[in-house]
Amino acid sequence: MSLSLDKAFGTQELALRLRGERSQMLASNIANADTPNFKAKDMDFQAAMQAAESRGTGPMQATHEKHFNVSPGGGLDGDPQALYRVPHGPALDGNTVESHVEQAKFAENSVQYQASLTFLGDRITGLLGAIRGE
Amino acid sequence: MSLFKVFDVSGSGMNAQQTRLNTVASNLANAETVAGSPEAAYRSRQPVFASVLQAAQQGQGSGSVMGNPGQPDGTNVGVQVDEIVESDAPVQPMYMPNHPEADDEGYVYRSNVNSVEEMTNMISASRSYQNNVEVMNTSKELLLQTLRLGQQ
Numbered sequence: 001m002s003l004s005l006d007k008a009f010g011t012q013e014l015a016l017r018l019r020g021e022r023s024q025m026l027a028s029n030i031a032n033a034d035t036p037n038f039k040a041k042d043m044d045f046q047a048a049m050q051a052a053e054s055r056g057t058g059p060m061q062a063t064h065e066k067h068f069n070v071s072p073g074g075g076l077d078g079d080p081q082a083l084y085r086v087p088h089g090p091a092l093d094g095n096t097v098e099s100h101v102e103q104a105k106f107a108e109n110s111v112q113y114q115a116s117l118t119f120l121g122d123r124i125t126g127l128l129g130a131i132r133g134e
Numbered sequence: 135m136s137l138f139k140v141f142d143v144s145g146s147g148m149n150a151q152q153t154r155l156n157t158v159a160s161n162l163a164n165a166e167t168v169a170g171s172p173e174a175a176y177r178s179r180q181p182v183f184a185s186v187l188q189a190a191q192q193g194q195g196s197g198s199v200m201g202n203p204g205q206p207d208g209t210n211v212g213v214q215v216d217e218i219v220e221s222d223a224p225v226q227p228m229y230m231p232n233h234p235e236a237d238d239e240g241y242v243y244r245s246n247v248n249s250v251e252e253m254t255n256m257i258s259a260s261r262s263y264q265n266n267v268e269v270m271n272t273s274k275e276l277l278l279q280t281l282r283l284g285q286q
């Protein structure tokens with residue numbers, strides 16, 4: 001039985017990437033907190049995750065049985081869709097960034113990123129243990 | 135690695151807020167200046183922010199190694215200072231016949247800086263700056279942890 005590292009790491013690697021994308025979106029929102037007419041964006045993480053997961057393993061990927069199986073990590077090409085945030089109280093200058101909301105989301109996303117990191121780290125530790133025969 | 139782009143974005147945000155703080159500083163410093171004519175009076179300066187879509191720069195910059203080509207919806211959006219406009223609020227004439235700058239009728243013209251407005255601007259700018267610093271710090275922590283992944 002061969003060991004596929006892609007499969008060993010599971011969806012955590014995908015999640016980590018998407019978390020990175022999301023942190024970038026939220027950072028953009030925070031940076032543009034004072035830009036007139038800027039509309040805050042965010043992603044639907046669940047939908048993005050499902051899209052990214054299905055993209056790699058779907059039957060459309062291979063048109064021949066001898067084609068290599070492309071790992072899910074290989075294709076995040078079609079980006080997670082950016083959706084516009086609905087503000088609680090719209091500002092006069094057309095800006096929809098609410099700094100406290102964005103900060104909360106950013107903190108939440110960071111913790112989730114860290115959680116994914118921890119899962120990955122544990123998996124690596126487990127694999128290393130198995131390889132060393134500990 | 136999109137966490138690297140966070141530094142660009144937050145950095146541009148910090149830059150913009152710094153420009154704003156600078157204009158606040160010069161406005162406040164010149165708040166009490168007077169001039170001999172309305173045209174020469176100091177007028178308060180305000181930066182105009184605009185978001186920068188960096189999607190076009192994708193690929194030539196950092197982080198396209200991970201196979202993440204063009205971002206059609208432009209999630210990587212920094213800020214830049216578009217221009218600095220001078221306020222067109224009226225300047226206040228003050229009757230000071232003994233002032234060396236006074237015109238023929240004995241008036242000098244005080245700058246149109248509104249100190250209260252500038253102070254709120256300053257607080258807002260410093261808070262926004264802090265937010266960006268916070269984002270940068272968190273991203274740095276996350277990146278360092280990512281680099282340590284698998285090295286127990």
